[in-house]
Amino acid sequence: MTGNVQRVGQVIAIAGVATLLGLLVWKVAFDNEQGAADKLAKGELVHAPAFSLDRLDRDGTLSLADLKGKPLVVNFWASWCGPCKDEAPVLQQTYQRYRDQGLVVLGVDVKDFREDARRFMRRYGITYPVVYDGKGSTIGRWGIQGYPETFFVDRTGKLVGERIAGAVDIERNREAFERGIALALGDQS
Amino acid sequence: MIRALALCALVAALLTGTAAAAPSPSDLEAELVCPVCGTTLDQSDAPIAQRMKRYIRERLAAGATEKQIKAELVDQFGPGVLAEPPKSGFDLLAWLVPLAVLVAGAVGVGLIAWGWSRRRGGDDTDDAPVALDPELERRVDAELRRYDS
Numbered sequence: 345m346t347g348n349v350q351r352v353g354q355v356i357a358i359a360g361v362a363t364l365l366g367l368l369v370w371k372v373a374f375d376n377e378q379g380a381a382d383k384l385a386k387g388e389l390v391h392a393p394a395f396s397l398d399r400l401d402r403d404g405t406l407s408l409a410d411l412k413g414k415p416l417v418v419n420f421w422a423s424w425c426g427p428c429k430d431e432a433p434v435l436q437q438t439y440q441r442y443r444d445q446g447l448v449v450l451g452v453d454v455k456d457f458r459e460d461a462r463r464f465m466r467r468y469g470i471t472y473p474v475v476y477d478g479k480g481s482t483i484g485r486w487g488i489q490g491y492p493e494t495f496f497v498d499r500t501g502k503l504v505g506e507r508i509a510g511a512v513d514i515e516r517n518r519e520a521f522e523r524g525i526a527l528a529l530g531d532q533s
Numbered sequence: 534m535i536r537a538l539a540l541c542a543l544v545a546a547l548l549t550g551t552a553a554a555a556p557s558p559s560d561l562e563a564e565l566v567c568p569v570c571g572t573t574l575d576q577s578d579a580p581i582a583q584r585m586k587r588y589i590r591e592r593l594a595a596g597a598t599e600k601q602i603k604a605e606l607v608d609q610f611g612p613g614v615l616a617e618p619p620k621s622g623f624d625l626l627a628w629l630v631p632l633a634v635l636v637a638g639a640v641g642v643g644l645i646a647w648g649w650s651r652r653r654g655g656d657d658t659d660d661a662p663v664a665l666d667p668e669l670e671r672r673v674d675a676e677l678r679r680y681d682s
Binding site for chain 2: 349350352353356422424425426455456457458460478479480
């Protein structure tokens with residue numbers, strides 16, 4: 345009987361250690377998952393990670409699949425973020441300027457209050473589509489590290505150009521911003 | 534005994550009364566997490582944390598309960614905004630698993646201790662007097678009688 349108890353104890357202990365080891369391996373493997381931004385920076389071919397989120401500019405949801413075939417400027421922002429205020433007029437102007445060519449500026453409001461975001465949109469006269477990601481479900485797959493961040497997506501759904509961290513169209517990144525728009529539109533020149 | 538029960542009832546009533554009292558903003562700030570920096574609101578000066586603190590004060594002033602405010606913030610930012618996982622659904626596991634491990638550990642220690650005590654009990658039976666062979670016993674008695682005389 346005593347031998348049986350010892351054996352059961354040993355089995356439980358081994359199972360416990362094996363479970364903890366498994367969790368550790370899973371955690372390490374999970375943490376190594378790269379976001380789209382990292383892959384883009386390495387020059388890898390990467391498709392824009394899909395999402396389907398509630399809209400802030402109107403009722404209903406909007407998924408990336410709904411915009412299939414359209415060149416996109418995807419901008420991750422929040423109403424509490426200072427540089428987001430600086431770039432908001434630029435993004436709105438970009439949308440108006442390239443709208444006829446099919447370009448869509450898509451705002452993703454992250455970790456924010458819905459009402460604050462809507463107030464922000466009214467204040468800056470934003471008319472392009474904006475979706476709400478309060479839980480930050482897009483952050484990991486896109487590889488977002490701060491706010492704002494902007495990506496360019498071509499008509500085939502691939503990320504093109506470079507990720508712009510910080511407000512767009514400032515001296516530091518004006519060239520990258522314009523090049524990203526050109527690549528999204530399919531203008532290779 | 535009656536006095537002890539009355540004292541227990543009094544303590545329970547006081548505790549319940551404390552729990553039912555309106556929470557202070559600092560109570561809630563310690564129980565909610567800044568969704569950007571990952572620390573509790575009372576430890577964070579991030580812009581969104583400051584905004585959430587303001588939201589908490591406004592909602593408390595409007596008469597909202599702690600439960601309502603937490604539910605509203607979870608609706609905006611997801612369950613990750615709670616410093617402690619909820620005691621329902623899948624998150625209940627976060628509370629039950631440590632408890633189950635503790636109970637399993639206690640049972641394991643109890644079983645091992647029981648096994649040891651049984652083994653020691655078995656060893657004791659080895660020390661019990663062994664019945665002598667009748668012939669040997671007769672001879673020992675005879676020798677003892679001779680020795681006494």
